[in-house]
Amino acid sequence: MSEKLNQLSFIIGVFFILVALVLLIGYATTASLKQGINLYTGIAMMVFGLVMVKLKA
């Protein structure tokens, strides 16, 4: 885990996964966030984040 934390791609990936979760959970649970643009951006950021986490340094 310590090694992974030193990889920038891992850090960036985790960041975008967290931001995607905020958008997707917000879309699912909150009326003011229930807009298509939040859903699509959340999915795109989730995919990008997972790819970055999986990347090897």
Place this chain on the structure above:
Amino acid sequence: MNLHFADYLVIFIYFVFVVAVGVIIKKKITSSNDFLNSNKSIPLWITSLAFISANLGAQEVLGMVASGAKYGIMTVHFYWVGAIFAMVFLGVFMMPFYYGSKARSVPEYLFLRFDEKTRALNALTFAAMTIFSSGISLYALAKLLEVILHWNFDLCIWIAAGIVMAYTLLGGLTSAVYNEVLQFFLIVLGLSPLVIVALQDAGGWDTIRTNLEPQLTHAWKYMGDADANPMGIHFMSLIFGLGFVMSFGYWCTDFLVVQRAMIAKNMSAAQRTPIIAAIPKMFMPLIVVLPGVIAIALTKSALDSGDYRIPVDAAGGYDYTMTLPSLIAHYYPSGLLGVGITALIASFMSGMAGNVTAFNAVFTYDIYQAYFFKNKSDKHYLNVGKLVTLFGILFSIGTAYIAASFNNINDFLQLVFSFVNGPLFATFLLGMFWKRTTGHGAFWGLVAGTLAAAITHGLTIAEGKGGWISPVYPISSGMGQAFIVASFSWIANFFTTIAVSLITKPKPDEELKGLVYSLTEKVYGTEKRWYLRPAPLGIILLIITILLNIIFF
């Protein structure tokens, strides 16, 4: 604009991550070289994205969107004329000297190639310029948060500066570079949805072209007559002023960006850093110019586009600087609004951190170590580097208030760059490719160039700025004025350097090996595959750039 809990959460996550990056990297910082130069250990993909991100600060993002709204598609010249060619030139021709000379900074290269006084002049002007740029970033963010969120201007400045200080003090240059890469992805992913929805709202590119004045949708067509285009300049001024003088002056000699290539692992990676960076740079207008063009189309035209308008200032004119924040406020719902605001905050922070880390390297190596304490321990210079970081941020806070009197941040920044960078490329061009150039020639050339810049600015007036000697020559835009100022300063430097060099004694050839083109052994073919070599990559990029110019002619 009111933020939802989700928006604050996204901003909070970003703050936690940038400081966490500093905490993680802190363990690796054991020497001044680690803190100020990243120990030349950064992978190519990171140096390349950091290279482009160092030029993607708040003033770039807000300023280019503002220019897109003000000057239309002509703003792409800052990319397709004013960046790609110079980045390729840097990678192919200049990086071998910067990296091969083992210089730790651009001013140190000037010391090795010329002499102490040339280094001192460059180091001092560069230090002043980075503090100015850093202050402008700070001002841009504070103004943004004050206007759209009604947060206290002074409080924004101090809190934001405090966070930048935390991660740059902890992790030094590596921390700044890592956060620049994070910022790059945040800006691209955070602003892409805005471009898509706004473009859709405006009816697509074809509708925009139909409804806007043609001067705003053609890059070159109206540049044959300075009075016929919104930037108010002739294409020759643009090509020489922006495409040659300012562009090469910035991308090839500004330590802020060159530093990102100098920390690459080896020569091959250092050469490819600006060339790989040119690929995303080429397409960056989609993110930072197109929104401005869309905004002016929505505002001006009779499109059935909802109620979006560019905000107006107190005088009733368009407040172009607020174009991007107003688009975000208009199109982004809660959640994504936090992402958009965070992208802007990130661009500010990285812009400021980039300037501060370049400032502390130059100040520590080229001013403090060179003139005050030459032979101290490495720990001493590490501590000085950290102290300089602290003072750099405090000076930035002071300069932030100076920026408040300009309504277009980009114009102001280009003007500052033209004073300092305009003449500088002539010094490097002659120094690297003409072995007869002397230290006296370089020094007096720089002095003459800077004086010429000041005099030209004093004799020209644009948008109420300049003309402080006598407003002899009016120019219709601040941007056009900056190009002309830069051009005159370059010419003054070029000819003064040649004249003084011819009457002063040059360094012996032995001392110039590795610093001058004709006296440096050419190393070809270290990479066997063509796509890993800088020259073939550069040629492909130049062809694509020319094609883009033709498409948007």
